[in-house]
Structures are given as structure tokens and as C-alpha cells.
Amino acid sequence: xxxxxxxxxxxxxxxxxxxxxxxxxxxxxxxxxxxxxxxxxxxxxxxxxxxxxxxxxxxxxxxxxxxxxxxxxxxxxxxxxxxx
Numbered sequence: 001x002x003x004x005x006x007x008x009x010x011x012x013x014x015x016x017x018x019x020x021x022x023x024x025x026x027x028x029x030x031x032x033x034x035x036x037x038x039x040x041x042x043x044x045x046x047x048x049x050x051x052x053x054x055x056x057x058x059x060x061x062x063x064x065x066x067x068x069x070x071x072x073x074x075x076x077x078x079x080x081x082x083x084x
Contacts, residue, residue: 021074028063 018026031046040046047057066074 019074024060025063025066025071025074028061031057031061032064 031043034040035043035046040049043057043061044054047054050057052060
């Protein structure tokens with residue numbers, strides 16, 4: 001199963017794609033949600049299905065543990081024109 005996250009900040013311009021950081025954050029939450037719903041038993045199973053290493057999956061899922069201020073900044077950076 002391929003996990004595709006669709007995210008658009010409320011204030012983003014139509015047709016403006018989300019930043020790579022915002023996509024990574026959305027994917028992390030989508031994977032976590034799929035595990036919690038029981039579609040997968042663990043992050044290791046998701047890694048096998050997606051064809052990535054467990055280390056990469058750990059890095060992706062680590063995005064959701066960033067401080068709230070950082071997550072808000074990532075999600076709002078397109079509007080403010082900030083870059084990382």
C-alpha cells in the first residue's frame with residue numbers, strides 16, 4: 001500500500017505545493033495513523049511495504065516529535081517565504 005499524504009495549509013495559495021518539510025510531516029502523521037488504526041502492526045512492517053530501511057522509517061516518524069513551534073513554522077513557511 002502506498003501512503004500518500006495530501007496537505008494544504010489553510011492560507012496557502014491554490015496550486016502552490018507544500019514544502020518538502022511539510023510533506024514529510026504529513027507522511028509521518030499518516031503512517032502513525034495507519035499503525036494506530038491497525039492497518040499495519042509496526043513501523044518495521046510499513047518500511048517493508050514501502051521498500052525503505054527501518055532507519056529511514058525511524059527518521060520519517062521522528063518528524064512528528066518535533067516541537068509544536070517547529071511544526072507550525074514548517075507548515076506556515078510557504079506563506080511567509082521562509083526557507084530552511
